[in-house]
Structures are given as C-alpha cells and as structure tokens.
Amino acid sequence: MKLAARHNNVLPGFGPTMGYTLLYLSLIVLLPLSALVFKAADFTWPEFVAAVSTPRVLASYKVTFGAALAAAGVNAVFGLLVAWVLVRYSFPGRRFVDALVDLPFALPTAVAGITLATVYSANGWIGRHLESHGIKVAFTPLGITVAMIFIGLPFVVRTVQPVIEELDKEIEEAAACLGASRWQTFRTVIFPLLTPSILTGFALAFARGVGEYGSIIFIAGNMPMVSEITPLLIITKLEQYDYRGATAIATVMLVSSFVMLLVINLLQKWSRRYAE
Amino acid sequence: MSINRSKTLTEQAAVRWLLTAIALGFLALFLFIPLAAVFSQAFEKGVSVYLTALREQDTVAAIKLTLLVAFIAVPLNLVFGVAASWAIAKFSFPGKGLLITLIDLPFSVSPVISGLIYVLIFGRQGWLGPFLESHDIKIIFAAPGIILATVFVTFPFIARELIPLMESQGRDEEEAAMVLGATGLQTFFRVTLPNIKWGIIYGVILCNARAMGEFGAVSVVSGHIRGTTNTVPLQVEILYNEYNYTAAFAVASLLAFLALITLAIKTIAEWKVQQQLKS
Numbered sequence: 001m002k003l004a005a006r007h008n009n010v011l012p013g014f015g016p017t018m019g020y021t022l023l024y025l026s027l028i029v030l031l032p033l034s035a036l037v038f039k040a041a042d043f044t045w046p047e048f049v050a051a052v053s054t055p056r057v058l059a060s061y062k063v064t065f066g067a068a069l070a071a072a073g074v075n076a077v078f079g080l081l082v083a084w085v086l087v088r089y090s091f092p093g094r095r096f097v098d099a100l101v102d103l104p105f106a107l108p109t110a111v112a113g114i115t116l117a118t119v120y121s122a123n124g125w126i127g128r129h130l131e132s133h134g135i136k137v138a139f140t141p142l143g144i145t146v147a148m149i150f151i152g153l154p155f156v157v158r159t160v161q162p163v164i165e166e167l168d169k170e171i172e173e174a175a176a177c178l179g180a181s182r183w184q185t186f187r188t189v190i191f192p193l194l195t196p197s198i199l200t201g202f203a204l205a206f207a208r209g210v211g212e213y214g215s216i217i218f219i220a221g222n223m224p225m226v227s228e229i230t231p232l233l234i235i236t237k238l239e240q241y242d243y244r245g246a247t248a249i250a251t252v253m254l255v256s257s258f259v260m261l262l263v264i265n266l267l268q269k270w271s272r273r274y275a276e
Numbered sequence: 277m278s279i280n281r282s283k284t285l286t287e288q289a290a291v292r293w294l295l296t297a298i299a300l301g302f303l304a305l306f307l308f309i310p311l312a313a314v315f316s317q318a319f320e321k322g323v324s325v326y327l328t329a330l331r332e333q334d335t336v337a338a339i340k341l342t343l344l345v346a347f348i349a350v351p352l353n354l355v356f357g358v359a360a361s362w363a364i365a366k367f368s369f370p371g372k373g374l375l376i377t378l379i380d381l382p383f384s385v386s387p388v389i390s391g392l393i394y395v396l397i398f399g400r401q402g403w404l405g406p407f408l409e410s411h412d413i414k415i416i417f418a419a420p421g422i423i424l425a426t427v428f429v430t431f432p433f434i435a436r437e438l439i440p441l442m443e444s445q446g447r448d449e450e451e452a453a454m455v456l457g458a459t460g461l462q463t464f465f466r467v468t469l470p471n472i473k474w475g476i477i478y479g480v481i482l483c484n485a486r487a488m489g490e491f492g493a494v495s496v497v498s499g500h501i502r503g504t505t506n507t508v509p510l511q512v513e514i515l516y517n518e519y520n521y522t523a524a525f526a527v528a529s530l531l532a533f534l535a536l537i538t539l540a541i542k543t544i545a546e547w548k549v550q551q552q553l554k555s
Contacts, residue, residue, distance in 0.1 A: 009366075009367060009447070010451055010454045010455065011366050011367070011447055011450050011451065011454060011460070011463075012454075012460035013362060013363075013460050013464075014363055014366075014367045016359075017359040017360070017362045017363040018363040018367075018369075020355075020356070020359045021356065021359055021360040021363050021364075021375075024356045024359075025360075025375075025378060025379065028424075028427055028428055028431055029378065029381055029382060029428065029431060030378070031397075032393040032394060032396075032397060032428065033381070033385070033393055035393050035396045035397045035402075035403065036389070036392065036393050036396060039396050078298075078299070078302045081295060081298060081299045081302070082299045082302065082303060084295070084299075085295055085296050085299040085300075086299075088286065089292050089295070089296055091296055097300070097303065099539050099540070099542075099543045100303070100307060100308070100311075100539065101303070101307070102539055102542065103307050103311060103535065103539065104307070105482070105485075106482075106485050106489075106534075106535035106536075106538040106539050106542070107311070107489070107531070107532060107535040108485075108488070108489025108490070108491060108508075108509050108512075108528075108531045108535070109387075109489070109491045109492065109509075110489075110491040110509040110510075110512045110513055110528070110531075111314060111489070111509070111512065111528040111531045111532055111535075112310065113491075114512060114513075114516045114524060114525070114528060115310040115311070115313045115314045115317070115525075115528070116310050118313055118317060118521075119309055119310050119313045124313075125309055125313060126305060126309060146306070149306055150306050150307070150310070153306060153307070169285070172285055173285065176285060182286075182287055182288075182291075207384060210386070211384075211385065211386030211387065211388070211389075212386075212387075212492075213386065213387050213388050213491070213492035213495075214387070214491035214492050214495075214509070218513075218516065231386050231387075231388040231389075231492065232388075234388050234389070234392060235388060235495070235496060238392065238395065238496060241401070243395070243396065243399070243401050246392060247392075247396065250386075250388070250389045250392050253386055253389060254385065254386075254389055257384045257385060257386065258384070260384065261377075261381075261384045265377070
C-alpha cells in the first residue's frame with residue numbers, strides 16, 4: 001500500500017533529499033552523540049555508579065532538578081494566566097506583549113544571565129526591594145529558579161495559548177445556561193480541556209531548565225553542594241581534564257533528557273487526542 | 277465594548293483587570309525589567325563610553341568570529357532543512373515519525389553536552405585527537421569546533437519550521453507543475469519556494485539568533501582564547517567576570533538588539549505564514 005502510494009507520486013528528488021538528510025543527521029547529530037555513549041561504555045557498572053553518585057554530584061542533581069521543578073511549576077501557573085489574558089482580554093499593547101513573550105527564545109542566555117544577576121542582586125532594581133524583606137535571590141538556589149522561570153516561560157504560554165484560542169465558546173455558553181458561575185465553568189469545563197497542554201508546557205519548561213547553563217551560572221553563585229548545577233559540574237570536570245567523570249555525569253543527563261522527551265511525546269499525543 | 281458580551285461568558289471587569297495586572301506584573305519581573313536593565317546598564321556611563329567599549333580590539337574580534345560562525349552554520353542548516361522537509365513532507369515512507377524525533381533531538385540535549393560530544397571526538401584525549409595532533413589540525417579550542425557545536429545546537433530550527441508548513445500545503449501544486457512539463461528544479465524554485473518563503477525566513481532568523489547567541493556549547497569547545505576563539509556571548513562573560521560591567525552590558529546590548537529585531541521579523545513572518553495557510 002505504502003509502496004504503491006510512492007509509486008504514484010510523480011514528484012522527483014526523494015532519493016537525493018532523503019540521502020542527504022540521513023547523511024547530515026548522522027554526521028552532525030547521531031555520530032557525535034554515540035561518541036558519548038561509547039565513551040561511557042568504558043566504565044564498568046559499579047565504576048559508573050560510583051562516578052555519578054558522589055555527594056557533590058548528588059547535591060547538584062538535587063539543586064538542578066529541584067529548581068527546574070519549582071520553575072516549571074511557577075511557569076505552569078503564570079504561563080496559563082498570561083496565555084489566558086493574551087487570548088481573552090484586550091488591553092493597550094497586547095500584540096507587543098504577545099511578541100515579547102518569546103524573548104527568552106531570542107535573547108542569548110549569557111545576556112539573560114548577566115541582566116538577571118544584576119536586576120536581582122542586593123542593590124539591583126528588583127533585588128533591592130526583596131532584600132529589604134530579607135529575601136536573597138542572586139547567588140542562592142532561588143536565583144537558579146529565577147533564571148529557569150525566565151527561560152521556561154514561553155514554553156507554557158506557547159503550548160497553552162493555541163488551545164485557549166481553539167476553545168469552543170458554545171460549551172461555555174452551555175455551562176452558563178445550565179446555571180454555572182463563571183468560576184465553576186472555568187474549573188469544571190475549561191480547565192480540564194487545558195490540562196494536557198499545561199502539562200506539556202510544564203514538561204517542556206522542566207526539560208529546558210534541567211539542561212540550561214548560560215543564564216544560570218551568573219546568578220547562581222555556583223557554590224559546590226549548595227548552588228552548583230549539574231551542567232556546570234560537567235564543565236568543571238572538563239576543565240580539570242577529567243573527561244571520564246564529565247562523560248559519566250553527561251550520560252546521566254542525556255538519559256534523563258531522553259526520558260523527558262518520551263514523556264513529552266506521550267503528553268503531546270494525549271493533548272492531540274483530547275483536542276479531537 | 278462589553279455591551280454585546282454576555283455577563284456569563286467573560287469575567288467581571290474587576291476580575292479581568294486584576295488578572296491582566298497580575299499577568300503583566302509577572303512578565304515585568306521576569307522579562308521587561310531585565311530587558312530594560314540591559315540597555316540601562318549599557319548606557320549608564322554615556323554614549324561615548326558605550327561606543328568605546330564596542331570598539332575594543334577583542335570585542336571586534338569576537339564580533340567577527342560570531343559573524344563567521346553564523347555565516348557558515350545557518351546556510352548549512354538551511355540546505356539541510358529544505359532537503360529534509362522536501363523528503364518528509366512530500367513523500368510517505370515508514371519511520372517518518374522516528375526521523376522527525378531524531379531531527380528534534382538537539383533541542384532536548386543540554387548545551388553543555390552538545391559541546392562535550394565534540395570534545396570527546398576531536399579533543400586531545402578524543403577519538404581523533406592523536407590523528408589531528410600529528411597532522412597539526414586544530415578543531416577544539418579553535419573556530420572549527422565552535423562552528424560544529426553551533427551547527428549542532430541550531431540543527432532543527434529550519435527543518436522543524438518547514439516540515440509542518442510543507443505538509444499542510446500538500447503536493448497538488450507541485451504535481452500540477454510536473455504534469456504540465458516542468459522539471460523537478462523548476463517545480464521547486466517556481467512553485468514550492470514561493471509557498472515556503474516566509475517559513476524559510478522564520479526558520480533562518482531563529483536559527484541565526486541562536487547561532488549568534490549560543491553560549492553553553494560554544495563555551496565548552498572554545499577554550500576562551502581572547503581575541504581568537506571568543507564569540508560575542510563569551511566576550512560578554514569575560515568582561516562581566518572582570519567586573520567591567522559597562523563594557524559587558526554594552527556588548528550584551530548588541531545581542532539584545534539582535535533579539536528584538538529577531539522577534540520583530542518573527543512576528544511578521546508568523547503573520548504571513550498564517551495568512552498563507554488561510555488562503
């Protein structure tokens with residue numbers, strides 16, 4: 001059936017474009033990534049476990065995954081709110097704000113890093129006011145969360161926004177006709193329809209936060225055991241020419257990002273099925 | 277404005293106002309204020325200090341290297357993106373979903389790992405390290421390594437923009453052109469290319485922004501040699517770590533300008549693509 005379909009296709013160029021795609025994909029992505037896997041295969045299993053579970057490495061997982069979880073949670077709540085406001089309400093400058101939501105995609109992470117560190121430092125524009133309430137952001141784990149909120153925000157907004165746009169107004173009318181209050185309608189009718197996309201955005205923001213490096217290192221303080229993220233630990237090992245140690249930790253990170261990719265794919269399938 | 281809006285189909289005005297205020301307040305704390313701070317810090321000591329910082333020798337060298345890297349990485353990924361989207365969107369074959377997932381893979385890999393894998397291949401202790409050293413070829417801690425790492429992190433941008441766009445356009449127009457006697461290349465340049473023009477612009481502009489702004493992956497392979505292997509983002513880091521904040525923010529403001537231009541072109545391209553899909 002499939003072969004027949006291809007046979008009927010009069011368009012040329014499948015062979016060369018497919019060949020080039022596979023060649024380029026292999027050379028740039030697959031081969032280099034497999035280098036990491038092969039290097040990790042040098043380890044015996046107990047060696048590997050020992051390398052990736054020293055106290056300093058374990059502390060870095062806790063900081064990285066904990067901050068990413070907190071940031072993704074904040075983004076899930078406020079990203080939903082931002083998406084809702086952008087779709088449903090009109091206010092002056094709405095289109096401009098809508099375009100700026102993508103800023104974290106476009107602004108280089110180093111720039112984000114130094115400006116967040118400055119703004120949230122003890123005498124910065126925002127940090128000054130937090131400091132007077134005894135809250136320190138820059139150079140603490142809280143700073144890591146702030147940077148991760150910045151880079152993760154567009155993921156939630158941009159996955160939830162189209163779903164809100166497509167919501168069928170009729171079901172809201174129906175709920176209202178049946179006597180539901182606006183809050184009841186939101187909680188029992190709208191929110192369940194948005195849940196798959198919120199979870200997808202949450203997972204995307206979480207995955208991005210876990211791997212992030214540039215925007216975090218300036219604001220984190222980078223104290224071992226306290227505010228040292230795993231990607232930084234990989235770089236530290238590399239700078240000490242400890243390629244094996246770097247490889248082992250990187251392998252853990254790579255496997256965790258594959259697991260997250262799988263979860264995200266499943267969530268996306270779920271939201272698509274939900275949408276239909 | 278709210279006259280024809282049934283009371284039950286939207287929130288009360290006070291609630292709307294409150295929610296809008298919270299959303300904008302949140303965006304101000306995490307986006308607007310940090311963005312404004314880049315420019316405020318850059319111009320803190322006046323325009324002449326700003327311009328002097330940008331004319332500094334190492335900074336000029338960093339700008340040149342960044343332009344070179346983007347000039348090579350973006351076209352490579354453009355050719356790939358067009359080839360991949362033609363094969364994937366215009367033909368059906370088994371394993372298509374897997375191929376798309378593999379193309380997206382660099383997005384889910386930490387930038388640090390994206391740099392590390394090239395060190396493991398081309399670095400001194402890497403697979404090809406001894407060979408490269410005996411032939412005096414430098415890849416890691418030199419421009420080729422920076423270009424490779426950049427190509428990796430920007431790999432999916434153009435392809436993932438073009439694949440859904442070309443899929444939604446189907447192949448009727450191309451088939452008509454072929455039946456009418458056009459060659460394959462004529463069909464591509466006269467029929468397909470005009471249809472995907474804005475998609476290409478969208479992909480290229482995002483790819484370019486990431487190529488010029490990549491930090492983590494480039495940081496691993498660059499070696500931070502001043503004036504030689506520092507890209508603009510790495511130069512920002514060095515100046516900042518030397519407590520030369522005004523210069524760091526001056527250089528950073530160039531990248532922030534680039535980001536704003538990118539967002540503007542992206543918004544226009546998005547609008548054009550949507551119009552095209554509607555018609």
